Amino acid sequence: MIQRQTDEQAHEELVRFREEIRCEVVLEKAGYRLDKTESSKNNQKYRRGKGESIVVNHGGRGWWSPHHNATDKGAKGSVIDLVRFLNPGMSLGHARQELRGLLGVAPTGATYEHAPGEERPRRDPSVMWNRHPVLVRGSAVWTYLTLTRALPEALLAHVARQGVLREGMKGTAWFAHHDNNGALTGMEMRGPEYRGFSSGGGGKRLFRFRADEGTRPLRRLVICESAIDALSFAALDHAVFRQGTLYVSTAGGLGPDAWEELRALMAALPQAQGRVIAAVDADAQGDRYAENYITMGEELGLLAMRLSPDANLNDWNRVLQDKRANHKENAA
Numbered sequence: 001m002i003q004r005q006t007d008e009q010a011h012e013e014l015v016r017f018r019e020e021i022r023c024e025v026v027l028e029k030a031g032y033r034l035d036k037t038e039s040s041k042n043n044q045k046y047r048r049g050k051g052e053s054i055v056v057n058h059g060g061r062g063w064w065s066p067h068h069n070a071t072d073k074g075a076k077g078s079v080i081d082l083v084r085f086l087n088p089g090m091s092l093g094h095a096r097q098e099l100r101g102l103l104g105v106a107p108t109g110a111t112y113e114h115a116p117g118e119e120r121p122r123r124d125p126s127v128m129w130n131r132h133p134v135l136v137r138g139s140a141v142w143t144y145l146t147l148t149r150a151l152p153e154a155l156l157a158h159v160a161r162q163g164v165l166r167e168g169m170k171g172t173a174w175f176a177h178h179d180n181n182g183a184l185t186g187m188e189m190r191g192p193e194y195r196g197f198s199s200g201g202g203g204k205r206l207f208r209f210r211a212d213e214g215t216r217p218l219r220r221l222v223i224c225e226s227a228i229d230a231l232s233f234a235a236l237d238h239a240v241f242r243q244g245t246l247y248v249s250t251a252g253g254l255g256p257d258a259w260e261e262l263r264a265l266m267a268a269l270p271q272a273q274g275r276v277i278a279a280v281d282a283d284a285q286g287d288r289y290a291e292n293y294i295t296m297g298e299e300l301g302l303l304a305m306r307l308s309p310d311a312n313l314n315d316w317n318r319v320l321q322d323k324r325a326n327h328k329e330n331a332a
Helices: 007-020 023-029 079-086 092-100 125-130 140-148 153-160 227-236 256-267 284-299 316-331
Strands: 044-049 052-057 062-064 165-167 173-178 184-190 195-197 206-210 220-224 245-249 275-278 303-306
Touching (some): 007 079, 007 092, 023 052, 023 079, 079 092, 140 153, 140 173, 153 165, 153 227, 206 227, 206 256, 227 245, 227 316, 245 256, 275 284, 284 303
Parallel strands (some): 220 245
Antiparallel strands (some): 044 052, 173 206, 184 195, 206 245
């Protein structure tokens, strides 16, 4: 005689599935393999073939599909949701049967191997970009940027109007990278749980925004290591803000194409009055970036200099957060 589970036992079993079975195990059984070239510490991309990929997060307890709209509730969730996503139409009862056989199984770590000569999958980044909303006051991304990152609301609204800031998944801000012709090449992504760059498209170029929305001649170029640092420096740069300044983020190191675009931006500055500011971190990597930017600027006949925070703060967003904390303390 089959003994049926009580409601409490059924609930406890589902909890056990979520806690003990990693999403990687389910994906490996379905033929997916880890694509290390497109994975980060917190987001592991698994691939089975062209157009088939799943991103695992939350230490293996969560997942989401990069091929679906962020608002699609069926394209993310727990390991139970993943089994049903991979098997459309599967009932919860059949999903339970599938998962019972995976208790105690560990992922093998098998990796996806691109065939020799196989082109990496490329997609138009504007498709992803256009699926997500423009930043709005009160959203999860707005809260992350204003409260966690201490960025001023007026500055965020100013940058959002320039069409380079959108809301990604799970409170993650997306910062658009464009080439010098205005083509979208990818997105720099920063949030409470994720830090990375979108794959596909033309790759990293420059995240950029104007202090004056393009109404004044460009005379000053500020180069930062991340989009959030560029916004933070702009917030601290109030004395000269809106004076023909372009703020850019390189999202770390630059490839050859992005280097040429940065050089072209510098070359467009007026030699007599043009300024290049290497607003980099106070560390060894910042030293290397600053040396390269300053050398390039001086070769073009521009006044180039480095501005970095104190070593104990390291980057410009920490300076901004520290300033807000001190202001609150003094106000109290």
